Structures are given as structure tokens and as C-alpha cells.
Amino acid sequence: MIVGSQKPIDEIWDMVKEFKRVIVFGCNTCVAICHAGGSKEAETIASMLKMRSSNEGVDMDVSSTSVMRHCEPEYFDEVIDELRSYDLVLSTACGVGVNFLSERIGNIPVYPGINTSFFGAVPEAGVFEELCAGCGDCILHMTGGICPVARCSKTLMNGPCGGTNEGKCEIGKDVDCAWYLIVQRMKDLGTIEKLSEVIPPRSWSTSRDGGPRRVSVEHIREYEESAEQKTEAGGSK
Amino acid sequence: MKSESNLEKVIASGNPAVTAELGPPMSANGHEVREKAKLLKGFCDAANITDCQTAVVRISSIAAAYMALQEGVEPVMQMTCRDRNRIAMQADLLGAAALGLKNCLCLAGDHQNFSAAGRLKGHPGAKNVYDVDTCQLVGILKKMRDEGLQEGGDKLEEAPKFFIGASWTPMGDPIDFRPVNLMKKVNSGADFIQTQGIYDIEGFRAQMEKARNLGLHERTAILGGIIVPRSGMMLKYMDSSVAGVSVPKALIDRMMKAKEAAGDDKKKAKALQEAEGIKITIELIHQVLETPGVKGVHIQAIEWESAIEGIVKEAGLYPRPSV
Numbered sequence: 434m435i436v437g438s439q440k441p442i443d444e445i446w447d448m449v450k451e452f453k454r455v456i457v458f459g460c461n462t463c464v465a466i467c468h469a470g471g472s473k474e475a476e477t478i479a480s481m482l483k484m485r486s487s488n489e490g491v492d493m494d495v496s497s498t499s500v501m502r503h504c505e506p507e508y509f510d511e512v513i514d515e516l517r518s519y520d521l522v523l524s525t526a527c528g529v530g531v532n533f534l535s536e537r538i539g540n541i542p543v544y545p546g547i548n549t550s551f552f553g554a555v556p557e558a559g560v561f562e563e564l565c566a567g568c569g570d571c572i573l574h575m576t577g578g579i580c581p582v583a584r585c586s587k588t589l590m591n592g593p594c595g596g597t598n599e600g601k602c603e604i605g606k607d608v609d610c611a612w613y614l615i616v617q618r619m620k621d622l623g624t625i626e627k628l629s630e631v632i633p634p635r636s637w638s639t640s641r642d643g644g645p646r647r648v649s650v651e652h653i654r655e656y657e658e659s660a661e662q663k664t665e666a667g668g669s670k
Numbered sequence: 671m672k673s674e675s676n677l678e679k680v681i682a683s684g685n686p687a688v689t690a691e692l693g694p695p696m697s698a699n700g701h702e703v704r705e706k707a708k709l710l711k712g713f714c715d716a717a718n719i720t721d722c723q724t725a726v727v728r729i730s731s732i733a734a735a736y737m738a739l740q741e742g743v744e745p746v747m748q749m750t751c752r753d754r755n756r757i758a759m760q761a762d763l764l765g766a767a768a769l770g771l772k773n774c775l776c777l778a779g780d781h782q783n784f785s786a787a788g789r790l791k792g793h794p795g796a797k798n799v800y801d802v803d804t805c806q807l808v809g810i811l812k813k814m815r816d817e818g819l820q821e822g823g824d825k826l827e828e829a830p831k832f833f834i835g836a837s838w839t840p841m842g843d844p845i846d847f848r849p850v851n852l853m854k855k856v857n858s859g860a861d862f863i864q865t866q867g868i869y870d871i872e873g874f875r876a877q878m879e880k881a882r883n884l885g886l887h888e889r890t891a892i893l894g895g896i897i898v899p900r901s902g903m904m905l906k907y908m909d910s911s912v913a914g915v916s917v918p919k920a921l922i923d924r925m926m927k928a929k930e931a932a933g934d935d936k937k938k939a940k941a942l943q944e945a946e947g948i949k950i951t952i953e954l955i956h957q958v959l960e961t962p963g964v965k966g967v968h969i970q971a972i973e974w975e976s977a978i979e980g981i982v983k984e985a986g987l988y989p990r991p992s993v
Contacts, residue, residue, distance in 0.1 A: 591805040594778040595839035598913040
């Protein structure tokens with residue numbers, strides 16, 4: 434899932450205070466799970482903005498709504514007209530949602546209500562951990578299922594640096610050394626000898642470094658196109 | 671000869687090699703580099719020029735290395751993977767070679783949040799690069815030197831002839847993987863290795879035995895790292911806080927005893943501890959050099975370059991061989 438956290442209310446207020454009609458738009462998938470931007474959080478932010486505007490003597494109409502997902506158009510189709518009746522949409526979806534809605538809503542600004550942080554999991558209630566960096570060239574089969582791209586502070590590919598201390602990373606005592614975990618895991622799996630091989634410089638072109646990425650699944654596109662043609666042909670009869 | 675560097679020649683001659691370290695200043699004035707180089711001249715075969723050590727901006731390793739070279743000290747330029755991508759690295763390597771630099775030590779580099787262990791502001795918000803890691807950087811240097819090719823495959827008109835180094839933390843976690851770590855650096859092309867500071871000589875020897883069992887001591891020149899202790903507090907700090915360094919209690923006790931012998935006299939306490947520190951250093955140098963498979967020592971007198979002359983002389987490593 435995508436993990437984010439709410440922006441400080443002062444920062445949000447600075448963004449929105451010039452607008453007269455503001456709608457806080459929540460997303461009920463990833464960011465709801467991490468308690469950052471679901472319908473509950475969108476309502477809370479709206480209430481806080483109402484209080485703030487009344488305290489500051491600013492005339493502002495604030496409300497909130499939410500949908501299941503911001504990253505596919507059909508989910509916000511049902512509310513897009515309502516959104517368009519406001520001066521500003523404060524989206525509490527991840528950055529994907531903010532971008533996606535910005536491209537579709539027309540001449541109404543969409544501002545971010547949360548900071549989108551990473552792809553992560555929930556090891557325990559209220560804790561979210563980064564486990565994948567979306568680098569586009571997965572090597573987890575070579576590292577015991579533990580990702581050095583996401584989890585080593587230096588993205589090292591060939592083993593730990595000299596900064597490992599009692600299993601922790603040099604950047605902080607609360608950060609596990611990914612390579613310490615990888616070595617342990619591969620010992621347990623009986624595959625430690627795999628780590629003797631030198632991994633050569635990789636291509637980061639599959640990562641963000643290669644520019645914005647796009648995946649096109651041809652057979653799905655072909656299927657959709659032929660379904661559309663069939664419908665059109667059926668309609669013309 | 672791969673590089674014709676003095677360090678390579680001394681190692682090839684079979685003499686124990688001595689390298690020292692020179693930390694460039696946070697200044698646009700190179701005077702301090704030249705002064706430090708003068709202190710080291712004649713007392714080491716080459717001096718490492720650190721590359722923004724502890725993640726703090728200083729005169730660049732290449733520029734300071736060139737100044738050291740002009741002062742008659744052969745430099746080992748250091749290059750971390752933290753600040754440059756492979757394009758910048760190779761461009762700097764070509765430039766360094768064109769300036770006459772012949773040794774390069776490849777390092778991961780302290781993470782940008784290190785900021786001199788919190789003593790300075792540093793640049794914790796910097797973006798780190800780590801396009802390649804140490805093994806990969808070593809491999810790039812080797813490919814440039816031996817094949818005359820850039821990492822991407824383009825041909826070089828003239829190849830940079832570096833004597834290629836890497837670091838090794840023999841006592842680091844996970845300890846049983848450390849010999850493999852060393853092997854990977856050697857397999858990538860490391861001609862010489864400088865280790866993290868050694869105080870626990872028994873621990874180091876156990877790791878060296880593993881390295882020898884892998885035959886690594888014959889494929890690379892391992893120089894044991896010696897960090898000159900200056901005070902009991904410094905030893906305590908290194909033992910508790912520096913990754914991969916463990917200091918036996920007996921050594922800490924010796925330094926603390928030297929401190930206590932001075933009573934309330936702070937100046938005397940400093941002098942007695944420094945004298946004890948140098949004594950410990952000489953002992954460590956001998957113990958490291960007596961360890962089978964070791965080809966030299968890398969002596970780091972951090973911000974205390976003036977100590978090197980006495981240490982090298984007293985350790986019986988002076989004069990340095992002219993090869």
C-alpha cells in the first residue's frame with residue numbers, strides 16, 4: 434500500500450486560506466489504512482479548517498467528501514460535478530490521486546493534504562514500514578526477499594558497508610541494517626553462497642531516474658478496444 | 671605495474687607499506703593541506719586524502735590530493751559513492767589521472783546525515799546518490815584501467831592507470847560475512863585494502879585467518895588500519911559508538927591510568943595520554959605487521975598529523991624505502 438501522513442494543519446491553512454469554498458476530498462484505500470487521508474481524516478481536516486477560519490475571521494465554506502479510490506476515473510466520476518462547484522479541492526489522497534484529479538477536474542486547483550511517503554506494510558497497528566522502492570527491476574530473489582534498494586540507506590547492492598552496528602544502520606539505532614537482515618535470512622535459507630557473486634552496476638533507467646514511467650498491458654488494451662468497437666457496431670444497427 | 675604509483679612499488683618490493691591520512695579543511699585556502707603534507711612527507715609511502723569525511727563539505731579530495739602531490743607526498747585520493755553518479759565519478763577519475771594522481775580508494779562514504787557525528791550542521795537534507803556501490807566503483811576503475819572502457823562501454827583515448835583500493839571493516843557486523851565482503855572487493859579488482867582501525871588484535875587475526883583461507887592476502891595488499899588514540903575518552907567513544915571498532919578494556923584502562931596520573935593538571939593529562947597513545951600505536955603497528963598476510967599499515971592520526979613522524983620512526987619504519 435501507499436503510506437502517507439497528514440500535513441501539519443498550519444501548513445494546510447497557509448495553502449487554503451485565500452479560498453472561499455474548499456472541499457476536503459478523502460480517499461478510502463491506502464491512505465485510509467494509514468490513518469492519513471480516508472473519509473474520517475477528511476472530515477476532521479474540514480472541521481479543523483472551519484474552526485480555524487472562524488477563529489481567524491475568514492469567510493470560508495468548507496465541506497468534505499470521499500470516494501474509494503482517486504487513481505481510477507470511475508471512482509470519482511460520481512462526485513466530479515460536486516467537486517467542480519468549489520474553488521479548491523484539498524485532496525487527502527496520495528500524490529497519485531492529486532495528479533490524476535488535477536488532470537481531469539478542469540480549472541480548479543487540487544492541493545495536497547498529506548505527504549505521500551512510500552510503499553509499505555503494516556507490521557503492527559499504527560506502524561508503517563517502507564519495504565519497496567518501486568525501482569522497476571526486482572532482485573528480491575537474490576537477496577532473501579529483503580530489498581537493499583528500499584531498505585539499505587545507501588542502496589548498496591553487494592553487502593553491508595562499515596556502518597553496521599549490532600544489526601542497526603549507521604543513520605540511527607532504530608533503523609535495521611538491511612544487509613544484516615539479508616545475510617541472516619540467506620543463512621537461514623541455506624543460500625548464503627549466492628551473496629558471494631558481485632552484482633554489477635545496475636541500470637536505474639527502470640527507476641524514476643529513467644523519467645516518468647508508464648506500463649501498457651497490450652492484451653488488455655486490445656481487448657478493451659475490440660469491446661468498444663463491438664459496442665459501437667451494435668449501436669449502429 | 672598497474673599504476674607505477676609509489677605505493678604500488680613499495681608493496682611490490684616486499685617492504686611493509688605505510689600510508690597515512692590527510693583531512694582537507696573546510697576552507698577555500700589550501701594552506702592547511704600543504705602544511706599537513708609537509709608533516710607527512712618522507713614518513714609515509716602515500717597519504718589518503720579524505721573525500722568530505724563525516725559527510726561535511728571540505729576541499730575536494732582531488733584538489734587536495736593534487737596539492738599534496740605538489741608538496742612531494744603521493745596521495746591516495748578517496749572517492750565515495752555518496753556524492754557522485756557514475757558519470758561524475760568517471761569524469762573525476764579522468765581528471766585526477768590527468769593531474770598525475772595514481773591511487774584511488776573507493777568507499778561507500780558516511781551517510782549524509784552523519785554531520786561529523788552531530789558535531790556540525792552538515793547537510794542532512796542532501797540527496798544521496800549511490801548510483802553504484804563500492805564493489806561496483808572498484809569494477810569501474812578496473813574496467814577503465816585494464817580495458818580502456820567507460821562503464822557504459824565507450825572507449826577511452828587514454829586509460830587512467832590507478833592503483834585501486836577499497837576499505838574493509840574486519841570486525842563489523844555481520845562478522846562472518848566480512849571475509850566474503852572482502853572477497854567481493856578483491857574479485858571486483860581491489861589491488862589494496864585499508865582496514866578500519868584495529869585495537870582488538872585477536873579479533874583481527876581471526877578475521878585475517880579467514881581471509882587467508884580464501885587466498886585473499888595473495889590477491890590484494892591488506893594494510894591494517896591504526897587509529898592513533900589521543901585520550902581515554904576517545905578510546906571509550908570509539909569502542910561504544912564507532913561501528914566495527916571494538917577496543918579491549920586493557921587499552922582503555924591504560925589510557926585512563928595515564929590520565930589519572932596527572933591529577934588535576936589538564937595539560938599534563940593531555941601530554942601523558944598522548945604519550946601513552948603513541949606507545950599503544952607502536953605496539954599495534956608491530957602486532958598488525960606480525961599478522962600473516964598483512965602487507966602494511968594505514969596510520970590515521972586524525973587532526974594530529976604531526977604525530978606521524980615520531981610514530982613511524984619509533985616503529986622502525988623509517989626511512990621509507992625509495993623504490
